[in-house]
Amino acid sequence: MSAVEHAVVDQLGTAEARALLMTAEFGRLAFIDGHGPTVEPFAFALEDTAEDTAIVIAVGTGSGARAAVGQTVAFEVDEIDPVRRTGWSVVAVGTLHGAPATVTARPEPWPDPDGELVLLRLPAERLTGRRLRRETRRAGRR
Amino acid sequence: MSAVEHAVVDQLGTAEARALLMTAEFGRLAFIDGHGPTVEPFAFALEDTAEDTAIVIAVGTGSGARAAVGQTVAFEVDEIDPVRRTGWSVVAVGTLHGAPATVTARPEPWPDPDGELVLLRLPAERLTGRRLRRETRRAGRR
Numbered sequence: 001m002s003a004v005e006h007a008v009v010d011q012l013g014t015a016e017a018r019a020l021l022m023t024a025e026f027g028r029l030a031f032i033d034g035h036g037p038t039v040e041p042f043a044f045a046l047e048d049t050a051e052d053t054a055i056v057i058a059v060g061t062g063s064g065a066r067a068a069v070g071q072t073v074a075f076e077v078d079e080i081d082p083v084r085r086t087g088w089s090v091v092a093v094g095t096l097h098g099a100p101a102t103v104t105a106r107p108e109p110w111p112d113p114d115g116e117l118v119l120l121r122l123p124a125e126r127l128t129g130r131r132l133r134r135e136t137r138r139a140g141r142r
Numbered sequence: 143m144s145a146v147e148h149a150v151v152d153q154l155g156t157a158e159a160r161a162l163l164m165t166a167e168f169g170r171l172a173f174i175d176g177h178g179p180t181v182e183p184f185a186f187a188l189e190d191t192a193e194d195t196a197i198v199i200a201v202g203t204g205s206g207a208r209a210a211v212g213q214t215v216a217f218e219v220d221e222i223d224p225v226r227r228t229g230w231s232v233v234a235v236g237t238l239h240g241a242p243a244t245v246t247a248r249p250e251p252w253p254d255p256d257g258e259l260v261l262l263r264l265p266a267e268r269l270t271g272r273r274l275r276r277e278t279r280r281a282g283r284r
Contacts, residue, residue, distance in 0.1 A: 039218035076181035
C-alpha cells in the first residue's frame with residue numbers, strides 16, 4: 001500500500017478567519033497608488049467596537065498608502081510553511097479611512113516610522129480565509 | 143553613551159528587486175474578484191525571455207485568479223523577520239495573461255492543484271522593492 005500527500009484548500013468561516021487574524025502582528029495592504037495596484041507590509045492592531053472589527057495601521061510619510069484613503073482595499077495576513085506547504089491566509093476587505101480621534105488601537109509604526117504618522121482604519125466589511133493543508137490519500141490502481 | 147535602534151526603509155533598484163524575487167518560491171497575487179480587491183498566495187516560477195521577465199503561476203479551478211486575466215495586477219514577495227522587524231518586499235506589476243503554449247516556466251501547482259490547471263503569466267512591467275532594516279543611532283540630548 002502506498003500513500004500520496006495532496007494539497008487541500010479549505011474555505012474558512014468568518015469566525016475562524018477572525019480568530020486567525022487575531023494571532024498575527026503584520027499583514028499586507030493591497031491598494032492602488034499612482035502607478036497601479038501595489039502591496040505593502042504593515043504592522044497592525046485590531047479594534048473591536050460595537051459597530052465593526054477594524055484593522056488599524058500607522059503610516060509614515062514614505063508610504064503610498066496615505067493616498068489610498070477612501071479606496072476599497074484588501075488587507076491580507078498569512079502564515080505559510082514554505083517547506084511543508086501548509087498554512088492559512090485571511091483577507092479583510094473594506095474602505096480605508098483616516099482613524100477618528102476616538103481610535104483605541106495602537107499599532108506599531110512599522111515599517112515606516114519616519115515623519116508625521118497617520119493612523120488609518122480599515123473596517124473589515126468582508127472577512128474570508130483559506131486553510132492550506134495536506135491530506136494523505138491512498139494511492140493505487142483503480 | 144546609549145544607542146537606539148530605528149527602522150529604516152530603503153527603496154530598491156530594479157536589479158536588486160529582481161535578484162530578491164529570484165530567491166523566493168511563493169508570493170501573493172493582488173487582484174479584483176467579484177467582491178472587490180483580494181489577495182491569494184501562490185507558488186510561482188520566473189520566466190525570462192528576450193522581451194520580458196514574467197511570473198508564472200498554476201491556477202486550479204478553486205481560485206478567483208482565473209477571473210483576473212486581462213487585469214493589471216500586483217504580485218508581492220517578501221521575507222520578513224517578525225521578531226527583528228527586518229526583511230524586504232518586492233512588487234511586480236503588469237497585466238495578467240493566460241500563458242502561451244510556448245511558456246517554459248513550470249510553477250508548482252500550489253496551493254490549488256485540483257481540477258484542470260491553467261498557467262497564468264504576469265510580465266513584470268514594473269518591479270519595485272523595499273528593504274526594511276534597522277539602524278543603530280546614538281541617542282542623547284541635543
